[in-house]
Amino acid sequence: MSQSRWKKFYEAVRKVPRGRVASYGQIAELAGFDGHARQVGYALHALPAKSGVPWHRVVNAKGEISPRSAGDSHELQRRLLEAEGVEFDAKGRVDLKRFRWDEGHRNSERRMRMQK
DNA sequence: GCAGTGACTAGTA
DNA sequence: ATACTAGCCACTG
Numbered sequence: 001m002s003q004s005r006w007k008k009f010y011e012a013v014r015k016v017p018r019g020r021v022a023s024y025g026q027i028a029e030l031a032g033f034d035g036h037a038r039q040v041g042y043a044l045h046a047l048p049a050k051s052g053v054p055w056h057r058v059v060n061a062k063g064e065i066s067p068r069s070a071g072d073s074h075e076l077q078r079r080l081l082e083a084e085g086v087e088f089d090a091k092g093r094v095d096l097k098r099f100r101w102d103e104g105h106r107n108s109e110r111r112m113r114m115q116k
Numbered sequence: 117g118c119a120g121t122g123a124c125t126a127g128t129a
Numbered sequence: 130a131t132a133c134t135a136g137c138c139a140c141t142g
Contacts, residue, residue: 043123045123060125069122
């Protein structure tokens with residue numbers, strides 16, 4: 001089944017640390033399917049709620065919670081993220097400069113220091 | 117196999 | 130800054 005393909009995405013999502021977010025493209029790249037950002041979204045869409053995958057840490061490239069075609073999961077997503085300490089601006093976007101997760105996260109600390 | 121669809125992105129206007 | 134466009138590619142009917 002195609003699930004095995006999505007499993008890679010799920011594993012990648014699981015790597016995102018608490019209190020951080022990653023973009024769909026980032027997840028795809030991390031999973032070894034660079035450029036398949038859309039499929040990440042599709043995979044998460046088909047993801048069972050009880051899978052244990054922190055899907056709520058995945059946002060689009062703008063740091064925004066991508067609009068769903070249906071459902072209220074976007075509200076849940078925001079609640080879960082705020083519960084982890086992720087802040088949203090007035091437009092409902094995450095401050096990527098502070099919360100975007102970098103694989104190398106080499107500049108994380110530097111950013112922390114420079115952080116406005 | 118073709119056409120429509122989408123929880124995306126990077127470009128362009 | 131926002132709005133629209135064209136690539137993108139796997140899934141579905």
